[in-house]
Amino acid sequence: MKDQGAPPEASVQVSSKSVEDRRLRLVNRTMQLYRNEAHALIETLHAVQESFGYLEEDVLKYVARTLRVPLSRVYAVATFYHSFSLKPPGEHTCVICMGTACYIGGSGAILDALREGEGIVSGETTSDGKVSLLVARCLGSCGLAPAGVFDGEVTGKLDSEHVLERIGRWRGHEH
């Protein structure tokens, strides 16, 4: 009988990665925590996203083998949930809240201004790789509408000039 424990080729194909890439530590720890069971998939993808910044294809394959989840299922889960991204993020990340309160408060106009002023559309990264623009469903900071997150820092009561100014600074030009 063939040993069913280790999925075939798993160690061979990703050995270079698992040994050298320190970023895999958090991923491995997460999977071990759940004894490599398939239901750890979403938690593991969170770990991948956190340590790699996005879901790299090789890592997805590695996760699929380790948790013994079909490749297509891993991809399906990764694309079903909006927290995960398959593309590397820009140097900086700007999240604009499009929750109801923020929308009523004018966050749509901020997005329009960003599109016109900086040529960025939500979900995309500027061609210089500096800034990724994301839209949040609701940050829960409705009291501060419209709100946004600049590199992890929540900021409230935004307006278009303020946002354009910050993004301009990140990209190294003035408005």
Added chain:
Amino acid sequence: MAKITLATIWLDSCSGCHMSFLDIDEFLIDLAGQVEILFSPLVDTKSFPDHVDVSLVEGAVGSESDREKVLTIRDRSGILVSFGDCAVTANVPGMRNRYPVADVLARAYAENACPAAAISRDTLFFQEVPALCPQARPVHEFVPVDIFLTGCPPPPEAILYLFSELLAGRRPNMNGRTRFGA
């Protein structure tokens, strides 16, 4: 009994539905006795008459000129029949709808030209022919349609049935006599 007046037209289509119409063969002779064709690619008339009892519209609405025609026809027809899949669903002409018009023209008249033509993209926009709309759409998105005759083309039997019912003064029920892509 007075003859019913008929108009037929093809818009954005291949004229196959009209060919299928001709395929009713010997019944054409019977029909000729009961129907007067006032306007059609099959007869030599330049302008659409003020009123016809029945109009068969073949083809999707693919250009501004098609749109104008269809509005006129609706205005001047008692019963408007969406004649064939292109009219009902936009069918094959609608397959270009996913792409910008300029790309479609370039693909058809430059890239796929044989021998490879030295046509630049700009010269593809001729002034002499009606400009294409961004999309080819079904007739009923522009005007109310009374009868839908699906099929690519609709089978001659279905066309014959349509006429025999209309001539008997009934509104034909096309269910089961034809289908999308028939």
Added chain:
Amino acid sequence: MKIHPRKNVRSDLNPSRLLTFRIDERVVSAHEDESILSVARQNGISIPTLCHLDGLSERGACRLCIVEVKGVARLLPSCVTFPRQDMEIITASERVVSYRKKILELLFTERNHVCAVCVSNGHCELQNLAVELGISHVRYPYLYPRLAVDASHSRFSVDHNRCVLCLRCVRVCDEIEGAHTWDIMGRGITSRVITDLNQPWGSSETCTGCGKCVQVCPTGALSEKGKSVAEMIKRRQFLPYLQMMRGRQDESWPK
């Protein structure tokens, strides 16, 4: 892909009750674990379906098999609804039929179903349903999405323009073939069936090339290469047999 309780295997140890109820005024009797859809079909009453296929797990997703049950305000999908004693089911009320038509019309608008140039023209479940329900035209605007055709596999091709997202391919690959090459990426209107990591089918490492997905596909979305318009006829008589063989209790025959 387990999304629904497995049917109990009936045996002397696990007897199932026999119920009497009405479908379209007709008195029928069936076991409590037989779906309304299956009982109706056994009694010659046809209910349109798209995602259901004998031999695969139920999904309850296409909503075409909805029926009315007396005393229940909501419409119930007959493929995953089980009978109760004295239940009164109406399979084709005016209300239900009008909803079925609308759902089918929405499906026609969702992708680019050009029957005239389709390999499955004349042998397509979507097309047949349109005839069955008497759909003469589609009242909602067509969406004309831009979708790809993947012909990288040596024997088969997938045309997303003709996919209705019934996920029979995903289920047959997982439940019967055991490969789970197919799944569905994204969500909502942007959902799309994929092989492996959304890579060309031909480059899939997991596909066994068995072709079951092609045979169960209700439309021309999955087809065999070399077939022209109207030439693709699906054969799927193997399915109930395979399901029976793979689901049998005693794993091997006495040798």
Added chain:
Amino acid sequence: MNIEDLHQIARIEKSKQEGFQHQIHVCVAAGCLSCGSGQLKEALEKEIARRGLDTWCRVKGVGCLGLCTAGPLLSLETAGIFYQGVKVSDVSDILEALGGAPVERLICPVNSAFFRRQVRIVLENCGRIDPERIEEYMAESGYGGLALAVSQMSPTEVIEEVSRSGLRGRGGAGFPTGLKWTSVAKASGLTKFVICNADEGDPGAFMDRSVLESDPHRVIEGMAIAGYATGASQGYIYVRAEYPLAVKRVRLALFQAERMGVLGNNIFNTSFSFNIKVRLGAGAFVCGEETALIASIEGRMGRPRPRPPFPAEFGLWEHPTLINNVETFANVPPLIRKGGRWFAGLGTEKSKGTKVFALAGKIMNTGLIEVPMGTSLRDIVFDIGGGIPRGKEFKAVQTGGPSGGCIPGQFLDMPVDYDSLAKVGSIMGSGGMIVMDESSCMVDVARFFMEFCMSESCGKCAPCRVGTRQIYDILCRITGNLSGPDDLAMLEDLCDLMKSTSLCGLGQSAPNPVLTTLRYFRDDYLSHIHDKRCLAGACKAAREVA
């Protein structure tokens, strides 16, 4: 830990707190943190240490003080004074004023209706205790309800108490909690689960986040009581990954609860054992639906499946599962401590207790409030909420998020409870309340919600997958003044289709914002369609038309 230990910890904590003459509470919930309350707290601590005041004055980070719009907020517990919009530069003034006259320019009026008219059960500890210390929760009778339940009541008695209270699910639909617990308790099977739904997905709602950030132990205690009552020994908290602070505080609280022995094996020396794990959501609104949430915990795509079978008998990993939302669980500990009859004394005949609302939009006092069920919309919007800013006219209040509706001025005197809201075509939802003034176009609001539902639709059933897109397209055409004569009829037709034939609650309720705006604000639609003009002046013509 036994019950005596619990009382002992509470006593020690109380006397420790009484040792301080002044306690300065700084709000460190997400709202105030984002206006700089973190730095403020640090500055206060430094300054107190520098002045050597630390023996009689203490700075404490607390959960949400409610009035998010005026952050950073600060309260002086003993003096009963609230300061608003406090900056680091105000620190020395505040400290100097301790014990004397308060700093006039920072004062936030506590006797205003915003504070006066609230009745706090779920939020009783919000803004009063440090959410990162279990001892403070215990000092406020925390875990007393669990102790009482496991040591002196049978599981059946606990459920009877919950049923007697008339508590209904706070997640939206308002299903009677006692009934839900009964069916899980009755379901056969040795393994059962309790799940706390903290996937607060409604845009414009932040009640659950605030409760988890401000008083996480209350939810944990509620879940443990539910576990005892239903026979479950494992719980899950499914929380949005977008709430990092809430996740952090819940994890810390779980760690403390396990260390203290109020979670784990043989709780309060009984045979009852209960553990809780945290699972992160990953950005899918549909996971608020029970069966989708279960699929997500199992590591799959959050696609709902047809019910029945209900999770109560066929849930997580096919075992009987109880799913309640954060606020429902948060109501349980006081309900057990004080009795179901006490709880039933609050609220209206069919909606008992209180409800937490997140007030936002065009309103003076945005923030978190808790009021008895049956309070009128007018009281909430104009009295507690302080009315509409800049002298604008009230237009509508939106409740229930994308599944709810827009309620016009004519219903302002309606009592807010499950049944009244349903009667006007909306729902209670999880408690988001967004106020709109005359500058909002209701067609645009409907379009906003439909865009939300379209991109959150899981895509499983055809009516929702394609229906949301078709409805969205129509609304785009209308707001862009490009609509045809049949569009309104088609809109109503598609809404009816989705309501009647969609698989899950998301699809069935997605048309509600459209239907209520069509019913109450038809003029907004007609003006766009016939006059090609936006009545509110909010819509740019022909924008974003697909």
